[in-house]
Amino acid sequence: MRWIWIDKFTDFQPQVSATAIKNVTLAEEHLHDLYPAYPIVPNSLIIEGMAQTSGILVGEARQFKEKVVLAKIGKAVFHRLVRPGETITYHAKVDQLSEAGASISGTVTAVASGAPVGTFPEPVAEIELMFSHVDNNMAGMKFPEHNFVFTEQFVQLLATYRLSSSINL
Amino acid sequence: MAMSRDEIYKKVQEVLVDALGVDDEDVKPTATLREDLGAESIDFLDIVFRLEKTFSIKIPRGELFPENLLSDPQYVQNNQVTPAGVIELKKRMPHSDFTEFEKDPIVDNMAMLFTVDAIVNYVAGKVP
Numbered sequence: 499m500r501w502i503w504i505d506k507f508t509d510f511q512p513q514v515s516a517t518a519i520k521n522v523t524l525a526e527e528h529l530h531d532l533y534p535a536y537p538i539v540p541n542s543l544i545i546e547g548m549a550q551t552s553g554i555l556v557g558e559a560r561q562f563k564e565k566v567v568l569a570k571i572g573k574a575v576f577h578r579l580v581r582p583g584e585t586i587t588y589h590a591k592v593d594q595l596s597e598a599g600a601s602i603s604g605t606v607t608a609v610a611s612g613a614p615v616g617t618f619p620e621p622v623a624e625i626e627l628m629f630s631h632v633d634n635n636m637a638g639m640k641f642p643e644h645n646f647v648f649t650e651q652f653v654q655l656l657a658t659y660r661l662s663s664s665i666n667l
Numbered sequence: 668m669a670m671s672r673d674e675i676y677k678k679v680q681e682v683l684v685d686a687l688g689v690d691d692e693d694v695k696p697t698a699t700l701r702e703d704l705g706a707e708s709i710d711f712l713d714i715v716f717r718l719e720k721t722f723s724i725k726i727p728r729g730e731l732f733p734e735n736l737l738s739d740p741q742y743v744q745n746n747q748v749t750p751a752g753v754i755e756l757k758k759r760m761p762h763s764d765f766t767e768f769e770k771d772p773i774v775d776n777m778a779m780l781f782t783v784d785a786i787v788n789y790v791a792g793k794v795p
Contacts, residue, residue, distance in 0.1 A: 593720065594716045594719060597728060598715075599716075601716045
């Protein structure tokens with residue numbers, strides 16, 4: 499299964515911030531599980547989307563050498579639901595980054611796909627996350643040598659952004 | 668102007684309320700982070716991050732919450748912190764009160780050293 503909850507990066511400032519989008523379609527199975535006849539994106543998956551946007555930002559800061567795991571959700575305040583046909587934007591900002599881990603503050607907005615140009619995205623959530631570099635923090639515990647956090651799927655997202663941003667179409 | 672101890676205490680209190688989800692009144696000077704305030708291992712990193720941000724200070728790794736001491740047989744034997752271990756701990760944690768811990772220096776009692784007061788003392792030594 500592809501556990502990827504962002505479609506692409508639209509901005510990436512190493513060690514500073516990252517912005518990613520996710521287009522929500524009615525074809526996604528999980529939208530239909532919470533309320534019958536009223537499909538929504540579960541808030542937990544919005545947190546996951548923010549965690550993936552931020553996690554790649556934190557991982558890139560150490561060239562994906564650290565195993566970056568989501569350690570704590572410090573805050574997750576939601577203002578409205580997200581529905582099919584909308585585009586979610588995740589904006590993650592690095593608050594702190596150290597040998598041990600990182601803290602991130604994020605904002606989530608959404609806008610209806612195909613909305614008139616200039617339509618202001620509506621606030622969906624504010625999320626604060628903390629990441630741990632597990633090899634540095636779990637003394638005595640053994641983890642696999644290979645980096646099981648950053649699979650090819652994740653690294654590819656950033657590679658795609660870098661490729662597209664370097665080409666003027 | 669230098670911050671007063673009371674100002675530092677209030678800000679430390681806010682940090683702990685935010686990091687641990689506890690109430691203001693739970694954060695007493697003698698409260699221990701683990702037992703009284705329910706802090707888990709990852710919360711210690713969160714507290715360090717929040718203190719750095721709140722007070723605009725840099726907290727080098729292991730300075731506020733010492734690491735790698737428990738695995739050293741010179742300092743810990745049979746779940747007991749050795750006299751050399753206590754001396755080392757005191758050196759590394761001048762911000763903590765050792766009175767109670769020294770009465771029974773077993774490893775489990777090390778949690779007594781991590782109090783709200785210890786954090787306030789530490790920050791007071793760091794802020795201008």
